[in-house]
Amino acid sequence: MAHLRTQIFDAVKTRLVAIQRFSDADKVVRGRKGAIKQEALPALTLTWSDSAEIASVRPSSGPNGEDGYDRSLPLSIVVHLRDNDPELEFDEICVEVEAAMGVAIELDGLVIEALLETSRHYVNPQTGTSLCAGTLNYRIAYKTLAADPQQSAL
Template sequence: MGHLRTQIFEAVKARLVAIPRFSDPDKVVRGRKGAIKQEALPVLTLTWSDSNEIASVRPSSGPNGEDGYDRSLPLSIVVHLRDDDPEVEFDEICVEVESAMGAAIMLDGLVIEALLESERHYVNSQTGTSLCAGSINYRIAYKTLAVDPQQPAL
């Protein structure tokens, strides 16, 4: 089954793949192993490598009084752009992603909430030229049992 974090990423991926422009294979991937072909753009990459997931103890989280963790997962949706007007393309994709994620704030009961935290379109700070990438960042609050991180806590 995998860590609850993996289940959360799969739930987010399912929401994003439902967006028509991202429905083809490899349009939404958790992490990438290599370069993206120009003709495949735009694509989305899911990651949490920009920041640490933090956790705090949650006493009596299981049905038998087991301890658990309150967790806060920083989930980034990296947007790889293609359009001649990347800033407008980024905004259009933000609308689609925010709509898909906003319709499922609890991700089918896996999480307490998935809240939009920030968005950023990346540009060369010296020239103002788009780097044809951006990120849509969410903070995912969820809870697990300490002895079994595959299971949500109460």
């Protein structure tokens, strides 16, 4: 079994792959090893590498009084754009992603909540030209047992 964090990423990926434009293979990936081919755009990359996951001790959070952790996972959905109007394309994709995530705030009971914190369309600050990328940043609150990060805590 995987860390609960991986189970959470898998649940998010399942939601995003259900969006029609992202249903093809490699359209939604957790982390990428290389560039995305132009014909595969638009695409989404799931990551948490922009920020650290924060955890605090949660006493007596297991069925036998075990300690656990309250965790706060920063999950970024990187949007790779293709359209001639990237800002509009970003907003259209945001509508689809936010709707998919909004109907599953608890991600099938894996988390306490998955809330959108920020979104951003990236542009070159000197020219105002789109960098054809953006992010939707979610804060995922969840609990694990201290001795078993695969298990959700009470």
